[in-house]
Amino acid sequence: MHASSTLARGLSVAEAMELSSLAGTRVVAGTGGMDRAIRRLNVMEVPDILPWVKPDELLLTTGYPLRNDPHQLATLVRELAARGLAALAVKLGRYVDELPPEMLRAADEVGLPLLRLPDGVAFDDVLNQLLTDILNRQAATLARAEEVHRVLVNVVLAGGGLAAITNELPALLDGGVMVTTPDGRVLARSGLSEETLADPRYFELTSGRFQVERCKHGIRALDDDNARVVQVPVLAGNLDHGRIVLITHERSIDPTDVHVLERAAATAALVITRDLAVAAVEGKYQGDFLRDLLAGRAGDPEHAVRHCATLGWDVDRPLVVVVAEMDAESDTRVPAAGDLRPAHERFASAWTMVVRERDPRAAVAGYSQEVVVVMGADDSVGAPGPGRLVRTMVGQVSGDGGGGRRSFATGVSRIVHKPEQIPAAYEQARQAARVGRQMYGVGAVADFDDLGVYRLISLVPDGAELQAFMTETLGGLAVRGDAEVDDLRTTLEVLLDNNLNVAETARLLHFHYNTLRYRIGKLERMLGPFTTDPHLRLNLMVALRVIQMRGLT
Template sequence: MENSANDAASGAQDLPSAEPQHAASTLVRGITVADALGLSSLAGTTVLAGAAGLDRVIRRLNVMEVPDILPWVKPDELLLTTGYPLRNTPQGLVGLVRDLAERDLAAVAIKLGRYVDELPAEMLHAADRLRLPVLRLSDEVAFDDVLNQLLTDILNRQAATLARVEEVHRALVNVVLAGGGLAAITGELPALLDGGVMVTTPDGRVLASSGVPDATRTDRRFFDTSSGRFHVERFKHGVRALDDEDARVVQVPVLAGGLDHGRVVLISRERRIDPTDVQVLERAAATAALVITRDLAVAAVESKYQGDFLRDLLTGGVGDPAHAVRHCATLGWDIDRPLVVVVAELDAEPATPVPAAGDLRPAHERFASAWTMVVRDRDPRAAVAGYSQEVVAVMGADRPGGGECRTGALVRSVVAQVSGDGGGGRRPFATGVSRVVTRPQDLPAAYLQAKQAARVGRQIHGVGAVADFDDLGVYRLISLVPDSAELRSFTEETLGALAASGDPEADDLRGTLEVLLDNNLNVAETARVLHFHYNTLRYRIGKLERMLGPFTTDPNLRLDLMVALRVLRMRGLR
């Protein structure tokens, strides 16, 4: 036998780790069985069974000298044998194949003719079923040649990997030392990785990118085209991405201080992702974590000061308007123009345990960060600040560069982008929009309008409401009534039996009444909207008048009915 190792069980040879052991066991992929068959030391080798597993990776080499080899078998090994330990136990070969496959062996290579003439058909069938390659070595193959050539090949691959990773490491260190940000990090990587690279938030909002084609950005497989959010939930992390048949996308988390700050994502252009790419991205993620924590430390001080000043501005505590305009300009804000105040309030959620280390940042921090990023993208001169469970934005009421726009539509587009498509574990929120103001001293009143619009909008429309103060109408007055019991009493006295909820007949008649009043008692139009026959609707109107009074001829009663119906629409007042 060619290998005369002192170990009585085997002559295993492990490769030196290119990284700490936990990383090397997953990232150093070695050489596939199919590639190994192309080496000169394995010339003449044939595949007896398990051809479907030729993509298994060889990281180690072992020589089988005794029958009880299992305790010494490690994952990703090529097990070489002359068949000597198997000569007296052909009946146990099927079980041996199963046990080796369970231990993730790469392949078994055997010399036939000296101790074992042929392998049992049952063993080969089992190898096919388990996708474990069984190779027949030619008589001329020497084990030491196989060991030397395979080890040399794998070590050369590792050396190339380390050289590539070291090149990236030097480039990224230079970025940090030069004070560069995330854009500088992503700018260095596409040429080294032959693909587009992004840094995103944990839920996929792009913070910086380079080399990502426009066609990819509009591809729904990768991005939510309405918000521009990358679908982080659709793609695997780290080495798990390599398990895909045609891996073209891989992402690595950016972790620092027990917090998840985002993802570094590679979208390959034409080639398959390989283990080196994952190692490079891990280096990039570590560098991104340094940059993000540095920027967060600076931003925390700046945002505290800016948030305090914006709070004073919105509560009328800054004094001279001219001074406020000048000071806002030093912060990059422009309040000397038509403005609207937007308030976004997170909906309440049930109490949850204190998050464990490694959980995402608190919801209100992520919420404020998302609003700041989206609003500043639309209006770089806007003021944005987060306060506990709300975010306040003071935005221009016209498009940058001139030209009027519908402020409500602009705000709704911002809300849609912040909300994305619901991925990333976002909490719902309600948004209120003030009237347009033209003077800085009017901002406190606009802030109260936006808060009222957010609160009333949530009561009217529920989760995800977006309400303009000017569109609240009578709801503004109803919301100012502090006594909910008095409002309920009013609706019960006005609507009678129709005020009851959960009664199908009452709900149906109340719906008919509401559409009829909204159409100014136009019977033909109401019948068309409700898909009723004209006479059917006339019959229902008669029934409603017997229950409520002559509302078709009494305008005061109609007014009471319309107000009562609006009260019923307000959530939490029933």
Template sequence: MGNVANDQGDPSPELPAGAPVKVLPPATVPGLTVRKAMEMPALAGARLVAGAGGLDRIVRRANIMEVPDILPWVKPHELLLTTGYPLRNTPQGFSALVGDLNEQGLAAIGVKLHRYLDRLPEQMVEEADRLDLPLLLLPDAVGFDDILNQVLTGVLNRQTVELERSWEIHHALLSVVLEGGGLGELADKASAVLGVAVFVTTSDGRVLAEGGAPDDLSGWRSSACFDQTGRFRTEYEPGGVHAHPDVPGQHAVVPVVAGRVDHGRIVAFAGDRELDEGDVNVLERTATVAALAVNKQLAVTAVEGKYRGDFLRDMLAGRAGEREQIVAHCEVLGWDVARELVVVVAELDPGVGSAPMTGLELRPAQERFTTAWQTVVGRRDHAAPVVGFAQEVVALLPVPQTADVDALVRDVVRGVSGDGGGGRRSFSTGVSRVLDDPERLPAAYEQARRAVYVGRQMNGSGSVAHFDALRSFRLISLIEDQDELRGFVKESLRELAAEDDPEMADLRHTLKVLLDTNLNVAEAARILHFHYNTLRYRIGKLERMVGAFTTDPELRLDLALALKVLQMRGLS
């Protein structure tokens, strides 16, 4: 069965929907930690009395608490200074306040004693220690204004450095595209800046480019974040920083979006360190520039694709000229058709697995379907033509040295399907006979299209059908008058034609096995797991219903055709 991207599908067996996936909150921009702040002159004499486990909390601002209702004014990553004046008469309230302040994301509390409080309540110290919220005793001789000035200066200095670094990175990434680079060069640049492995994928997780050491990239591709076809599992990986129990380190995912169209993902893997918001910021800038590169490539591809599509359409219609002209023109397009090929036609199944609504406008299903085929086939053979038309994708696949066309098509369809994960959209595939002359492409194309149509009727959505395997089904499919087909089935099978009767269905199966074994009763009994005499009894019952098929070859032919008509879909 074939499927394609970004529609709801069955959960993947390797990373089921209920698997313990930890989505981490965004880490902070590298900045001023409480530990670093205590090294400033104004806080050099401060003493840590609780919360040593939180010394790496980030300080982004400072404030003074001298009113009882401070909570509405507290901001995350704040260093809060107080003399304890609001709580001087109820010091036990200070202890309860610690938990509330911690929930607000406070960085640390600095308390100056001996003015309104002689000592810190033990419960307050214990609570701060339990929550790893740094609790500092401030020197008496240092004014709050000195602390505020030095802390805010340190924060601004670090933010300035970070902004300068961010601009330098953005300029470097933008230069890659302006100088003609693509996604591969962007992935390499982002990997060099961050020192981690970076992947650029489509919106459904197909890897378009990667950057980093080959061994590292290979290791991450074999992790549970990718399925067996090498597709990144976007359905289980929302944006942000993540950690999985069976995947070392952390990885960050950032969408590539332009004009509210979801073009793909930037994914960074770090096995030996935590990824912070600074890393995410670099990835976001990479994603912005990647969107520019994608749009540029889409514009070029649109023009080239129309030209390639028009020529392939002429080839399939027999209007492309003589063999030498076709081969030469294809070489200019980067295609090699001077070899044994099979024509493969793939169509999205109607009304199966419609796309889910998201906050972003997804690219049209047919466009994504075409991209998936071009990516998978291009990875195997860059010289194999793959073109998407309005309702189908046509690929000319080279016959492998093993001549195993079935295995080739199965591998390609499996790659496009993404191993069944990611909510693949169901599609049906038809395969032509092998051809060794591009002038025979029109006939092969019609064979593949017929295989898609008949295969879907025989096996339903997601079928893969080879033209040579259709046999008499090809002739049946040419009969457009379904009333005539239904009449033929009822006249030939009589009572056996009742499709809603389990007993008749069982007898039809017995009849099919008998016809398939050329009336070899012993072989049919073995296949059906019947006693020989039981099958003889059934044969007599069948002959009373449909006639003496054991002695009438014409009747056997009619019955076999009627059973094949019933096997095909779309007669009801």
């Protein structure tokens, strides 16, 4: 909605009834339309008023044009409502003694307020006061918008960012303000209480994402009763950079709030565009140096530590490397206009924001299909491993699937203590991400230390060799898709995982003890004496792990 439309909403019929010139006026029908906006005023003194009626008008009449046929007033009410009239004010007694019941019923049906003016009211008094009030309201809105414009211009001229914008707006809007990405990740906020931030109507509790898909945009928010939330898109050309959101404290959203947010959104678009341009240059330089650091080409360790410090990174401490690789697109949809920057840029931006909240001196860089994070780690005795923290960050980046984001696999390295160990940690994280995806599918999170034998299997470069090993070891159990074979293979796997404990395996599989004994005999006839041959058991366990490795069989 354009600002001009916002400013022109005028005052509601209910507000007009509070003016002194309408003192004593009664609403005789159409009370459901008391929130209709009055933007214009007109007087009906001709029978063919309909061609002259404009939307949002308050129409004053004595009923003179219809004095000979007052029953036409019912039809008139419906026609006026169809043309968007705000209300019809009638002065009785001179030409029309009373309003016919069918007219009142019609007004109730269409929600058009019918106002009965007192005998002593003068039309010119009503016209003058209402017009003055409408103009004063628009002037106040313009003055408020001008003040907001002045404040926001000063923010930009002073080099302020999104945080500076959100810090200024709460005092002007009597509410909390935030700037988010298009899918709701909060970039900057001010004036929002902890109670509001924990409100599930607005935010996802696990990720903190503002639920943009549940809130209306712009002037449409005013359609709801007692609306307290409104968002306005932050647009620059065809690019949608996010949302600026107002959540009021103890009042409803009004049209001037929307107009102020529209001004603020234009300023936010300017700031974001500026920051993106700066970040693109800095990110290219930082990304190139981090690539050298990950490849072991950053020079001697002391030089690498000093250079990283100039970039705001601290690599002279216990570190962990995290690699997040985007999964392949599940469809071939064509991005719509305004679909933002490329997916990898959005992905890197999300990771940067989440990591910076926890470790401002971490190194983060995005490449074509992956994001690499080199961040501090707690290696003290008894401290939880870095995997728990990384899983929390993954939840925030993915945002519970909000906004239609791409899925990704994440790998976590071991903790390293020297800068020269970073390249090895990077390879560990990449391997963990790749193996995790093969084991668990899209969206996997895997720690290098937890991969176990899967790590060794993943190092075999020849998939055909693994396939041959699995087929030779499992024989008939290597067949996929046969229900009976799958059932026997599951029995073997559970039995081996429980160290040949027949009673426990029977309990887990809900088999009778003798039934499981029969199945074990059948398996040994197919595979050999694995219950007594430890080497055969090892081969079988590895072959089963190969089957579990997605993408290798």
